[in-house]
Structures are given as C-alpha cells and as structure tokens.
Amino acid sequence: MTDESKRLLYLEAMEIDVWLPKTNHGAPITEHALEKDKPLLSSPSSEAEIWQELREEVANCQACDLYKTRTQTVFGTGNTHADWLLIGEAPGQNEDLQGEPFVGKAGQLLNEMLRAINLSREQVFIANILKCRPPNNRDPKPEEVSACSDFLQRQIDLLKPKIILAVGRIAAQQLLKTTEPIGKLRGKVYFLDAIPVIVIYHPAYLLRSLLEKRKAWQDLQLALKTYREI
Numbered sequence: 001m002t003d004e005s006k007r008l009l010y011l012e013a014m015e016i017d018v019w020l021p022k023t024n025h026g027a028p029i030t031e032h033a034l035e036k037d038k039p040l041l042s043s044p045s046s047e048a049e050i051w052q053e054l055r056e057e058v059a060n061c062q063a064c065d066l067y068k069t070r071t072q073t074v075f076g077t078g079n080t081h082a083d084w085l086l087i088g089e090a091p092g093q094n095e096d097l098q099g100e101p102f103v104g105k106a107g108q109l110l111n112e113m114l115r116a117i118n119l120s121r122e123q124v125f126i127a128n129i130l131k132c133r134p135p136n137n138r139d140p141k142p143e144e145v146s147a148c149s150d151f152l153q154r155q156i157d158l159l160k161p162k163i164i165l166a167v168g169r170i171a172a173q174q175l176l177k178t179t180e181p182i183g184k185l186r187g188k189v190y191f192l193d194a195i196p197v198i199v200i201y202h203p204a205y206l207l208r209s210l211l212e213k214r215k216a217w218q219d220l221q222l223a224l225k226t227y228r229e230i
C-alpha cells in the first residue's frame, strides 16, 4: 500500500475531510503557519548554538535513573521556529531506538492528524515531557518529570510557540498539573505562561479506540480555531 493510500485510510477512519492545499487566497492556517518562516531578527547562528547546546546537554543527562536503560535520548524534532508545539509523554520503544518522537503507526497517525489541519511535521515542533524512555513504557515517575522538566521549559522558552497541543493523558496532566481524566480535560483552552494549550487524544489511543475519532477531530478544530484567534 502506498503512503498516500495509507494516509487516506487513516483520514477515512477518523472521518476527517481532506483539506486540499491552497496557495492563493487560501486557508488562513497555511498563511499563519508559515509566518515563522520569516527571517529571524536575532542571529541565526547564536540561536542555533543555543539549541545545539541544549541538545547536547540532554544527550549527556544523567539526572534521573532513566539514563541507565535508554538507548538514546529523544530531544524532540521539527521546526525550531514553529508556532505549534506538540508535547507528548515520553519516548516509547521505537522512539528510543530511532531517537525521534512519535514514530511508528502512532506517529503516522499524528502526521495525518496534522495534515488534516494543513500542517506538516516539518512545520511544527514535537517534544516529550521526558527525554528518555521509561522501561516497559510505564508512566513517568514524579521524580523523573521533575528532573526533566527544565529541558522542556527551555525548549518552550526558545521556541516561543503560539499554541501547545498536549498529546495524550499523561502529557496533559503533567503540563496542566492535574489528575483529571483526559475526557474532562479535552474541549477547553488552557494557558501556560499565556500560551494556549489544547488537550488532544494520543494517536496510539485513537488507533485502539476509533470510537473517539469524532472527538479527536473536534479537538483539532478547537486548536485551529484557537490558533486563528490568537
């Protein structure tokens, strides 16, 4: 099956209408999303150096016990000038092996969810609460989140995103510092240091629970609406 066929199948499964790309007089999201492509006012080299230093710091981190079992750290990936920041929970097995967040089937579905709102993976930045994989994909421990939180905060400070998507229950609960279930957290706009935060279902969950596909689409629509109104 071709990538395009898989993409259409995913979208069909989620009952998502495909938005055709528009280059002229087109979708506001595209215009908005590309805003960050404008030249930087600050020196690109110095900013790139700061990102590289942070990346190396993460790669060498031993601040919690997860360094002992990781294959490699998963720093995050994407456009360092993105308006959209997606934050997941922690690397899984594939991510730990490949060094990139949201790979495999869940990653493919996430890509399709982004494409459904006219965004590509290259236009957003994707990071996790934890940079190292918890063994057997168990939930992160509070001390691990605490040890790793500075890295995520520095990524947010550098990126200055216009909107954050908290992907999945754990990410949402950690970012919003709550124990509320995701069903109660979704559908609302929160703020983290004045940046709007929208909670969306984790694509791995959606792969198992396609009954939630409508809600997933609603969450994306809320994110899009919020972004447009910023």
Ligand code: SF4
Residues within 6 Å of the ligand: 058, 061, 062, 063, 064, 065, 066, 067, 073, 130, 131, 132, 144, 147, 148
């Ligand atoms: S999870 Fe975070 S704090 Fe723990 S070792 Fe990895 S990078 Fe360091």
